[in-house]
Amino acid sequence: MKREQDITALAFLSPNIFGFLVFTLFPVLAALALSLFRWDIFHAPKFIGLQNYFDLLGWVFEDKFFQWIDPDFWKFLGNTVFYLFAIPLSIAASLFLAIILNQKLRYRIFFRTVFFLPTISASVGLLILWKYLYNGDYGLFNFLLSKIGIDGPGWLTDYHWAKPSIMMMMIWGSMGGVAMVIYLAGLQNIPRELYEAAELDGANGWNQFCHITWPMLAPTTFFIFVTSIIAGFQSGFDAAYILTQGGPAGATTTLDYYIYNHAFVYFNMGYAATIAVVLFFIVFCVTMINWRFGGRKVHYG
Amino acid sequence: MRYLKTKIGITLIPILFGLAPLVVLIIGWGYSHSKRKQSQSEDEKVRLVLAINVSHRDRPFFVETVDAFMKEHPNIEVEIRNIAGVRYYQKILIMMAGKVAPDLMWMGQSFAEFAYKGAFLDITDRLRDIPYDEFLPQALSWYRMNGRQYGVPYAIHMRIFAYNKKLFDEAGIPYPSDDWDFDEFLEITKKLTLDKDGDGQIDQYGFGGGLHRATFGAEIFSDDGQLALCNTPEMLNFFKTRLNLAFKYKVQPTMELRNQEGSIDRYVPFSQERYAIIDAGNGDRVVMLEKCADTDWDYVLCPKVKRHAQWSSSAAIVISADTQHPDESWELCKVFIGDKFQKSMALSGMPTNINAAEEVIAEHRGTPSNLKAVLKAYDFLYPTPRVPNLKELEAIYIDAEEKIMLRMATPKDALDDAQRKMTLAIKKLNERNR
Numbered sequence: 221m222k223r224e225q226d227i228t229a230l231a232f233l234s235p236n237i238f239g240f241l242v243f244t245l246f247p248v249l250a251a252l253a254l255s256l257f258r259w260d261i262f263h264a265p266k267f268i269g270l271q272n273y274f275d276l277l278g279w280v281f282e283d284k285f286f287q288w289i290d291p292d293f294w295k296f297l298g299n300t301v302f303y304l305f306a307i308p309l310s311i312a313a314s315l316f317l318a319i320i321l322n323q324k325l326r327y328r329i330f331f332r333t334v335f336f337l338p339t340i341s342a343s344v345g346l347l348i349l350w351k352y353l354y355n356g357d358y359g360l361f362n363f364l365l366s367k368i369g370i371d372g373p374g375w376l377t378d379y380h381w382a383k384p385s386i387m388m389m390m391i392w393g394s395m396g397g398v399a400m401v402i403y404l405a406g407l408q409n410i411p412r413e414l415y416e417a418a419e420l421d422g423a424n425g426w427n428q429f430c431h432i433t434w435p436m437l438a439p440t441t442f443f444i445f446v447t448s449i450i451a452g453f454q455s456g457f458d459a460a461y462i463l464t465q466g467g468p469a470g471a472t473t474t475l476d477y478y479i480y481n482h483a484f485v486y487f488n489m490g491y492a493a494t495i496a497v498v499l500f501f502i503v504f505c506v507t508m509i510n511w512r513f514g515g516r517k518v519h520y521g
Numbered sequence: 522m523r524y525l526k527t528k529i530g531i532t533l534i535p536i537l538f539g540l541a542p543l544v545v546l547i548i549g550w551g552y553s554h555s556k557r558k559q560s561q562s563e564d565e566k567v568r569l570v571l572a573i574n575v576s577h578r579d580r581p582f583f584v585e586t587v588d589a590f591m592k593e594h595p596n597i598e599v600e601i602r603n604i605a606g607v608r609y610y611q612k613i614l615i616m617m618a619g620k621v622a623p624d625l626m627w628m629g630q631s632f633a634e635f636a637y638k639g640a641f642l643d644i645t646d647r648l649r650d651i652p653y654d655e656f657l658p659q660a661l662s663w664y665r666m667n668g669r670q671y672g673v674p675y676a677i678h679m680r681i682f683a684y685n686k687k688l689f690d691e692a693g694i695p696y697p698s699d700d701w702d703f704d705e706f707l708e709i710t711k712k713l714t715l716d717k718d719g720d721g722q723i724d725q726y727g728f729g730g731g732l733h734r735a736t737f738g739a740e741i742f743s744d745d746g747q748l749a750l751c752n753t754p755e756m757l758n759f760f761k762t763r764l765n766l767a768f769k770y771k772v773q774p775t776m777e778l779r780n781q782e783g784s785i786d787r788y789v790p791f792s793q794e795r796y797a798i799i800d801a802g803n804g805d806r807v808v809m810l811e812k813c814a815d816t817d818w819d820y821v822l823c824p825k826v827k828r829h830a831q832w833s834s835s836a837a838i839v840i841s842a843d844t845q846h847p848d849e850s851w852e853l854c855k856v857f858i859g860d861k862f863q864k865s866m867a868l869s870g871m872p873t874n875i876n877a878a879e880e881v882i883a884e885h886r887g888t889p890s891n892l893k894a895v896l897k898a899y900d901f902l903y904p905t906p907r908v909p910n911l912k913e914l915e916a917i918y919i920d921a922e923e924k925i926m927l928r929m930a931t932p933k934d935a936l937d938d939a940q941r942k943m944t945l946a947i948k949k950l951n952e953r954n955r
Contacts, residue, residue, distance in 0.1 A: 261618040262638035377780035469923035486913040
């Protein structure tokens with residue numbers, strides 16, 4: 221009987237397992253293997269051991285200084301990490317929106333739909349829209365700034381403004397998305413009695429948020445934070461590809477875009493796979509740290 | 522029956538459901554595979570795939586040419602795939618990797634990157650079929666590697682300058698001649714840079730285009746790609762001059778301003794009289810005629826610093842090394858090399874057949890009146906260097922260029938850094954390509 225149940229369970233799971241094996245596990249293992257090869261697509265891959273890793277992470281002693289062999293990798297890792305600072309802001313904005321939309325407002329369903337729209341809209345279209353908004357000459361932002369006498373910057377063309385501009389766009393894109401929906405679900409699971417008891421004790425809205433809502437949402441926040449960090453390390457490709465081509469002077473190139481360039485512009489498949497593997501380990505380590513230290517502080521009701 | 526429902530049914534149905542995607546995949550693959558073979562044998566027609574990267578304006582010329590070819594060769598069927606856009610080469614690469622490379626494909630400045638990898642059919646022995654001597658030797662050499670020819674370009678694209686005649690007239694400046702030099706150019710651009718409404722902002726820039734390092738005799742690396750030349754005195758001079766134009770004389774918008782206008786191309790500000798002179802590709806002549814229809818403009822050769830050189834490129838149809846039909850592919854290729862096709866494409870690139878180019882110039886009427894400047898520029902062609910990893914090396918140069926022009930680094934520091942990076946990159950690439 222148990223064997224039959226196992227087979228049944230396995231059978232139900234098989235579509236997913238099949239998809240996972242073919243479309244996830246196999247490519248991951250292939251990338252891992254490929255990182256040990258030099259391959260330009262045209263010729264047979266050549267085994268080079270860990271050379272790609274040395275080229276990516278190694279350094280040379282030159283002009284009395286240690287210099288990275290691939291300084292771009294570190295620069296673009298820095299860009300990627302910079303974008304991660306959008307995550308707390310994005311989470312805060314999602315929570316704020318979720319709290320607003322959890323109130324008994326008129327047209328609540330309409331607003332929920334509107335705020336979720338960026339998530340289900342084609343990202344390319346949205347990015348092109350942002351490109352026009354950010355345009356230094358005829359963009360809406362600089363037009364509005366000019367009305368109050370401010371000469372707006374070149375949002376996407378100024379080295380110092382390009383990254384924050386893309387971060388703002390990322391926050392806009394993610395604040396009303398999946399995180400907001402998960403927060404809404406989390407808010408609806410908080411027992412009303414807790415708020416009623418707090419009201420009886422004279423707690424104001426802020427106190428209720430600090431002592432009921434926020435702690436009760438801790439598992440939700442932790443989940444959103446961990447998944448956002450994972451996604452954050454893999455972000456920035458769309459914006460770099462469509463808005464800036466990674467510029468100005470590499471200011472908006474993320475590791476994702478760097479992988480793409482090595483794979484499909486420079487034809488260095490092995491090196492691109494190496495960057496992907498290193499990125500995977502970075503994400504893995506950060507996630508483990510999150511679980512190890514963040515997980516402890518989460519209160520599971 | 523009950524047994525079926527409770528035991529076999531519950532167990533088998535999910536298993537079948539689980540295996541369904543696998544079965545569908547296998548059947549789908551088998552079906553498409555057999556269908557292809559079947560259709561091939563049914564009508565005995567040779568099927569060629571031609572990949573092109575051309576604008577909607579040029580596509581009809583290809584369609585007409587291919588249609589005429591198919592009428593003449595009823596045993597050959599040609600499918601045109603227009604993969605227009607900046608990612609053309611990546612798409613071709615993916616097709617090659619997937620072993621579905623087109624039989625013939627459009628090729629431009631990335632020729633060498635593919636040719637070094639053995640992607641193209643050697644056509645050296647087939648060149649006796651065409652009037653080889655009539656072609657511009659420099660253009661032919663772009664598609665030659667290790668003494669073997671892999672393509673014959675049908676068009677040359679080069680940048681020369683275009684100027685707004687009305688703005689010259691208003692400023693009382695005589696039109697520039699093809700033998701002008703940089704000092705003359707600078708004086709003219711100063712006179713043409715104006716703050717028309719007196720608000721302290723420049724409304725009209727004398728120059729809204731780009732100078733090319735080749736004009737200054739500078740190169741990124743040696744012809745064989747083995748020696749980095751990023752921080753030569755010529756390169757330093759080139760960047761200092763560019764900085765001076767943008768920041769000292771203010772006759773040219775800064776790179777930041779130009780980047781902001783990137784999404785609308787420089788022909789729009791040119792037609793709006795915000796730029797008096799721009800660099801213009803002869804391959805964009807049709808675009809310019811359209812966008813600057815109300816502007817009285819003309820071509821002039823780039824001003825000479827060390828030479829009148831400007832960026833140039835070309836377009837060719839090459840044959841895949843993996844094609845199953847080399848003879849039929851060459852038959853089609855010859856049509857694109859022919860005079861008729863080259864002349865029909867003249868608005869998007871000058872013919873590489875010199876006779877055809879001269880005919881185009883002789884028959885030309887209207888704007889630009891100095892079309893012969895394009896022919897003169899044949900003597901100063903600066904082709905894209907033919908090195909196997911051009912884009913990877915160019916990225917280092919572009920990074921330095923942006924740092925300089927955005928004033929994040931001095932020309933010397935940025936170029937020294939680029940030189941060091943490129944030397945290391947060349948060393949690494951040599952190891953990789955060995």
